[in-house]
Amino acid sequence: MRATVLLGIAVAALVAATVGNTAATRTPPAAPANFTSVLSQVKGLKAADRTAKLHELAAKEGQINLYTSLSSTVTKPLQSAWAAAYPDVKLNLYRASSEDVTARVLAEVSAGTSGADIIETNGTNMLIFQHKANVLIPYQKSPFASVIPRKYRFDTFTADRLEEFVVAWNTNLVKTPPKSFQELATSKWAGKLSVEPTDSDWFAQLYMYFTQQAKKKMTTKQADAMFAGILRNAQLVNGHTNQSTLLAAGQYSVVVSGHAQSLEQLQSKKAPVAFGPPFVTPVIERPQGIGISYRLPHPAAALLFYDWMLRGNGGGQTILLNNGVQPANPYLADNAFASHPFTVEMDLRPIVAHYAQWQKKYESFTRLGKS
Structure with a gap:
């Protein structure tokens, strides 16, 4: 038990060192070309047409890599629902504690390697990633984000759950x-x-x-x-x-x-x-956030999943609610509260x-x- 506790504290210290005491925001680099290329293909499309086009492009990529700290009891139904909606886009999942997700993300950033398409973890660490400026792509244009309260929409991530x-x-x-x-x-x-x-x-x-x-x-x-x-x-x-x-x-x-x-x-x-x-x-x-990684290997699948997680009506918001998680969508309330x-x-x-x-x-x- 003590080794696990010390590991968690060590990761927290790493995050603190990453941020420092003032967390001054750095200028983010330009979005990667593979991401902007996909965006250009769905620009101006209505929500349903956008989803269809992203699915078409994502099916060619064939998979998506998600790093998340969601409980394993929630990720299983989430994977099943995604597979039912998009069977031709495999969801590869790395699920761990927020400390372990953060450690893996920071290690990959330091090494300059590709890994996650989507990062989903606690809002504190997501904001830390935003300040670091080379972890998450600045992105606020999902048509499904508008239902999320403005206070939970940040430059590089949107709250998907609370x-x-x-x-x-x-x-x-x-x-x-x-x-x-x-x-x-x-x-x-x-x-x-x-x-x-x-x-x-x-x-x-x-x-x-x-x-x-x-x-x-x-x-x-x-x-x-x-x-x-x-x-x-x-x-x-x-x-x-x-x-x-x-x-x-x-x-x-x-x-x-x-x-x-x-x-x-x-x-x-x-x-x-x-x-x-x-x-x-x-x-x-605390808001928990979803964002798109700078080193994403599957940009169309990333955008498709990002949209899906912010959707009700069978999308990720509904799956969260049905499995004991408060969605960020204020119209979907957890009865426990x-x-x-x-x-x-x-x-x-x-x-x-x-x-x-x-x-x-x-x-x-x-x-x-x-x-």
């Missing part, structure tokens, strides 16, 4: 669920919690909420004491899917920053996990601008946890 960070518990072990983050810092929960050690962005948003936005704001001293208490009560477990699975198995009682998508998948299999209502609030909501718990949207830009600082501060607390 990650809800929730406090979750094992219902066999917890008869009276926690009511607040402050409660999780008390001796009642000593040795009963789990925290993911690379969730620097979740920590940053939650810390800013308590010290800057809450009705009853905490001083930094109070916030530091709360997070120190939580971490002293916690085991460090790397990977949210793994963390949720161990929660269901009774390895610990409560997950502090669980991913709702992993938990909902377990709930569908009657696992003894819950996260509300009532919820421990605030729920932190029908009670509308108080939610704070993660503000990616200031977090990424000071990512190294937030990562260092989070590490000062995760050192207190048990691995």
Whole structure:
């Protein structure tokens, strides 16, 4: 377990070093010729005609390479739906944690090698890729992106899903669920919690909420004491899917920053996990993004998949919703959040601008946890 935790922390440190403290945006290079050639062939076409033309071109390419941190329980139905829609365009999948996806992408960029056509992972790392400027092609012209709220459309990626960070518990072990983050810092929960050690962005948003936005704001001293208490009560477990699975198995009682998508998948299999209502609030909501790689070997297939992931009506947005993931499309709502718990949207830009600082501060607390 400790080796896995240390690997995750090492990747987070690599990302922090990549960004630095200011995340100044570099000028992106020109889009590759194979990509602009495909764009020119679909320019001005209506959505249905565009899709048909992209399918025709993608079928000649024969495949697409997707790097994603989506849960494996979601990628399987996603692959099946894609194969049913486009059987002549094989979906090659590299699925891993966001840390591993990021490490692989950065390694390929450093080596100048081709790999991914599409990169799909957490919005924080996607914005880091945008600042790096040679990872994702600036692209905002998918006709299916217009339904996605403007705040979730960036220069080089568009949110395809929303990650809800929730406090979750094992219902066999917890008869009276926690009511607040402050409660999780008390001796009642000593040795009963789990925290993911690379969730620097979740920590940053939650810390800013308590010290800057809450009705009853905490001083930094109070916030530091709360997070120190939580971490002293916690085991460090790397990977949210793994963390949720161990929660269901009774390895610990409560997950502090669980991913709702992993938990909902377990709930569908009657696992003894819950996260509300009532919820421990605030729920932190982070956009997860999809973007097109500069070194893409299959440009038509990449554009076809990008469009498909942003489509409802049998497209990727519908597949996400049907498998316990909140799509970025605001008209497709996850019923698990029908009670509308108080939610704070993660503000990616200031977090990424000071990512190294937030990562260092989070590490000062995760050192207190048990691995």
